[in-house]
Amino acid sequence: IRGTMLVIIQGLSLSFLMFIGSTVNDLYDFDYDKKNPRKANFVRSINLIGRKNLIFFIIFFSLVLIVASFISFNYQNVLLILLLLLLPIIYSKPQIRFKNFPILNLVIMPLVFLLVIMSAFTQGFSIKIFPFLRVILLSLFFVPLSIFWSIIDYTAEKKSKQLTFCTQFGILKSIYFSLGLTFAIAIFSSMYFESIIIKSYAICY
Numbered sequence: 001i002r003g004t005m006l007v008i009i010q011g012l013s014l015s016f017l018m019f020i021g022s023t024v025n026d027l028y029d030f031d032y033d034k035k036n037p038r039k040a041n042f043v044r045s046i047n048l049i050g051r052k053n054l055i056f057f058i059i060f061f062s063l064v065l066i067v068a069s070f071i072s073f074n075y076q077n078v079l080l081i082l083l084l085l086l087l088p089i090i091y092s093k094p095q096i097r098f099k100n101f102p103i104l105n106l107v108i109m110p111l112v113f114l115l116v117i118m119s120a121f122t123q124g125f126s127i128k129i130f131p132f133l134r135v136i137l138l139s140l141f142f143v144p145l146s147i148f149w150s151i152i153d154y155t156a157e158k159k160s161k162q163l164t165f166c167t168q169f170g171i172l173k174s175i176y177f178s179l180g181l182t183f184a185i186a187i188f189s190s191m192y193f194e195s196i197i198i199k200s201y202a203i204c205y
Helices: 003-028 037-049 051-071 075-092 102-121 132-140 142-152 154-159 165-169 171-204
Strands: none
Touching (some): 003 051, 003 075, 003 102, 037 154, 051 075, 132 171, 142 154, 142 165, 142 171, 154 165
């Protein structure tokens, strides 16, 4: 599969996987989100569509991706899809809820993004040529991004007694940590991509 069809398949794969992960999280966080004014639209959407219908769509899209992977003999993608189903569950399920542990919370977000990109990539290319380091660097930006979201929702999450990075360490420390991490990732990324550009230029000339 190449060209326009590959772009369409990869785009649908990305959309389905992002829908699955975010919807699983939203369903588990529904009782918390009801108390958060910023997430009123999420709550209304879930009430409008219905929880059972959303669960049906999660199962349906997962099966579509798994069956498509089997048909194309892309067995490694089946494993990626199963991992992407498991991670949102252990991230949000009350009995486990990795979200309550700051380190695990910060690890899960970039890991999910990495696996989503890997899954879409393997629709048309071998995992052997996957640009791991480049995508990992991009994935790391989800760490400070998730902290910024936590800062925005601090008041609501504090009232509902959620154990997020921000509610456990405070707004000021969260801001310092997220900004410092953002600059560190940006500097390392720029140095890495600059070296790639220099090497490419040297090869061309």
